[in-house]
Amino acid sequence: MxxxxxxxxxxxxxxxxxxxxxxxxxxxxxxxxxxxxxxxxxxxxxxxPGPFQVVSRSADMMANGQIFTDILSSLRRVFIGFVLGAGAAVPVGFLMGWYKRARGLIEPWIQFLRVIPPLAVIPLAIVTLGIDEAPKIFVIFLASFLSSVIATYQGVISVDRTYINAARVLGASDGVIFARVVVPASIPFVLVGFRIGLGSAWATLVAAELIAAQSGLGFRMQQAQLYYDLPTIFVSLITIGILGLVMDRIVVWTESRLTQWQERV
The missing domain is CATH 1.20.5 (Single alpha-helices involved in coiled-coils or other helix-helix interfaces)
Known part of the structure; x- marks a missing residue:
């Protein structure tokens, strides 16, 4: 048999x-x-510096606990800024994509802000928000928001009209179509926006920690620059890369679970 x-x-x-x-x-x-x-x-x-020098400096920073303090500080800033930015981008992106009038009102402002580098907002953030954690998180929030909102908007307007028309023929209301057709079809775009937003958040971190920071990976790199301490700069760079990669893989894993219906190459 x-x-x-x-x-x-x-x-x-x-x-x-x-x-x-x-x-x-x-x-x-x-x-x-x-x-x-x-x-x-x-x-x-x-x-x-070679790999062995960087590993040696990394061991020293672990022994005195410096690297862990910097990681926690930077992770907290990136996480809060990214969550706030992505959380605001999703409803705004859906609003722009679903309602044409909202698109006409909001999209010019989004495009206007997109051409202004988030780093250019740092002086304004310092003047208006002070030098505590608020301006650092705001700059990261802005970078994450602008990267994620366009992807979400693009996801909504890219939904196949055949699905929407078929749902209407079956008697579905606009609310049902939005919840059961548009949102699921937009999820891959939303998660791609999250990945881009995460990259923007980490890319903005170093500049954000210029604002009177006392700890953080970006702050440590800036301090090491003053003394031409290349091994410490490399340790911070590699740590940022590893943390960013881990967070990106988490988003990819989430995407694979939420979009199992999607055909993949």
Whole structure:
């Protein structure tokens, strides 16, 4: 008697193999990058600290607890600014995409603000909000909001009109169409906006911590710059990259769970 595997089981196995391959390729890429970094610094082609110097400085910063204080400070600022920015971007993006009049009123302001770099708002933030945590979080909030709102808006206007028309033919009201058709179809765009917003939040962090910060990865880099302390700068850079990558993977994992209906390459 022959045993035939079901299509679902085949798909599961193929997905597991693809994930394993991605992990292996990612690890190989990491190893190659470290070896290239070591070879370049060892040969003296660039005046940068090598991997062993950076690891040694990282161990020192862990031993005195400095790195953990900086991580917690930066994570708190990025998390609060990003959550507030993305949380505000979703309803505004849906409003712009669903109601044409709201789009006409709001979109010019969004486009106007988008061409102003969030870093240019720092002087205004200091004058109006002081030098405590509020201006730092506000700058990160603005960067996250402007990155996420456009993606959400684009998701709404990109919904296939066939789905909306079919729902109307079946007697669905506008509220039902919005909740059961538009929102689910827009989720991939919303989550892509979150990923872009996260990147913008981390990119803005260093400049935000110029505002009278006493701790944080960006603050530590600025202090290290004054003393030409390249290993400390590298530790902070790598830490920001790792934290940003972890948060991005969380969003990707969430997207894969919320959009299982979507065909993927």
């Amino acid at each position: 022959s045993i035939q595997s079901s299509p679902g089981a085949t798909t599961t196995v193929a997905g597991a193999l693809a994930r394993s391959e991605n992990v292996i390729l990612g690890f190989a890429s990491f190893v190659i990058g470290i070896l290239f970094w070591y070879a370049v610094t060892r040969a003296g082609l660039v005046k940068l």
